[in-house]
Structures are given as C-alpha cells and as structure tokens.
Amino acid sequence: MSTPQLVVHHDKELMAQAAAARLITKIVDAQASRGSASVVLTGGRNGNGLLAALAAAPARDAIDWGRLDLWWGDERFLPEGDPERNVTQAREALLDTVPLDPKRVHAMPASDGPFGADVEAAAASYAEELARAAGPENHGAVPTFDVLMLGVGPDTHVASLFPELPAVRETQRTVVGVHGAPKPPPTRVTLTLPAIRAAREVWLLAAGEDKAQAAAIALSGAGEIQAPAAGAYGRARTLWLLDSAAASQLPRSLYPPASS
Numbered sequence: 001m002s003t004p005q006l007v008v009h010h011d012k013e014l015m016a017q018a019a020a021a022r023l024i025t026k027i028v029d030a031q032a033s034r035g036s037a038s039v040v041l042t043g044g045r046n047g048n049g050l051l052a053a054l055a056a057a058p059a060r061d062a063i064d065w066g067r068l069d070l071w072w073g074d075e076r077f078l079p080e081g082d083p084e085r086n087v088t089q090a091r092e093a094l095l096d097t098v099p100l101d102p103k104r105v106h107a108m109p110a111s112d113g114p115f116g117a118d119v120e121a122a123a124a125s126y127a128e129e130l131a132r133a134a135g136p137e138n139h140g141a142v143p144t145f146d147v148l149m150l151g152v153g154p155d156t157h158v159a160s161l162f163p164e165l166p167a168v169r170e171t172q173r174t175v176v177g178v179h180g181a182p183k184p185p186p187t188r189v190t191l192t193l194p195a196i197r198a199a200r201e202v203w204l205l206a207a208g209e210d211k212a213q214a215a216a217i218a219l220s221g222a223g224e225i226q227a228p229a230a231g232a233y234g235r236a237r238t239l240w241l242l243d244s245a246a247a248s249q250l251p252r253s254l255y256p257p258a259s260s
C-alpha cells in the first residue's frame, strides 16, 4: 500500500492541464520502456476535464496512440451511444480525435449489448476481458495498469464504489454490477478495490469546493467501506491531484504548498 502523495494546484483548470501533462509523460515513459502503456479512465467532470486538456496539450502526440490500452474504472449501464455513458463522453473529449487502435479501447458493455439488461453478466464479461489481457508478470486477474484514474465523488465514492453498498465490500471479483447507485444512473458496472489496487499508480482527481469534505474524510484515516476513496491506492504510488478549493478542509499537516 503506497502512502498518498498530494499535489494541489491553484484551480481546476490548472489541475486538469497539469494532470494531462503528467499523464502524457507517464504514458511516453511506459511506451519507451515496455513498448506499450495501459491506462484506466474515469468518468465525471474532473476525468473528462483531464481528457479535454490532454486533447489540447501541445505534447499530446508524443504518445504513440496505437500502443495504448484504455480501460474504464466504471460505466453507467446505459444503451450504446447514450450521452451519459463514460465512454461516450471520453470519445467526445479526446478519443475520437486521436489514432487509437480500436482493439485496444476496452469499453465496458452497454445495456443494449450482448448481455442485454443483465449487468452481472456484463460485469463478468469485462472481468474475463481483463483476465485475458493479464500476462504472467501481472497480478492474476487484471493487467498491471500504468495509471488508474479515479474521480472522487462528494460522498467519497470512486468509480461506482459507493459508501456502504455491496460493491465496495467485494474482495474477490475484479468487476461487479451495481444497483441503486445514489449517483444516477442507478445501474452501473465497476472495477472493485482489488482490481484498482493492482495498478502501479492510482491517481485520484478532486477539484472544486464540493470535494473538500470528501478529500478531508478520505485522507484522515476513514475506512474504505464508509469512504471508498480511502481504499483506492496503487502498488507503487497513490497520488491525489487537487485544486485549492478541494484541499481547503485538509488538515494542515497534509496540505503541501500549492503550485503557483
């Protein structure tokens, strides 16, 4: 378990731009050393803000888009193409503007896909896809993601792991279905904490005043069932990327100097 590192940027736009630059470097380094990179995307405003900043970044094409595997931490279980799906929003923000290898873009199943409305079957299928992509050097059921990004909800949820709901308590499966999510839509597919923790690095994105309490709770020793963000950590690194507003309730002892 890697101790959380915090970086606080002045505002959410700067946080998105700095996080995008950080992601470009991480992907380029992974591709230089291993020939490919594997990244898990998150939905939400902060996640999509980062993708939009990456699309606009001058250095974005330092990435070899054809050797990048993209996965999702969660997905709203809606029909293909629904504007509320995380993959739809990611395509609009970035994916449709770069030459990715479509075979390496691993979207989670839609509710009108091969599994119909059976979200458990959809989740099991994604778990199988992850397991197929995991090589002998990986941790069994999922590939070793270079970076797994997570937006943080005001209630401290990450992916579709909501406080006290069954999915955050899962200790065996890597992907599960979610019913009754407090954030609409109620039905979702999500990675579980064991899958999240297989990542080399986990980056938690929290910008805006509405995340200040969640960041303070998650970083002050709360348990992962009550505060799922507290249970999201990487094998080598756990990085919280905040803006000043989201960092405003952190204990002073945790608060690093904000970037200029």
Ligand SMILES: O=C(O)[C@H](O)[C@@H](O)[C@H](O)[C@H](O)COP(=O)(O)O
Residues within 6 Å of the ligand: 042, 043, 044, 045, 046, 047, 074, 075, 076, 086, 150, 151, 152, 153, 154, 157, 158, 159, 160, 183
């Ligand atoms: O499907 C989703 O909604 C996201 O995956 C979810 O986990 C999101 O990242 C957080 O709710 C933060 O969302 P905001 O960045 O919009 O606050």
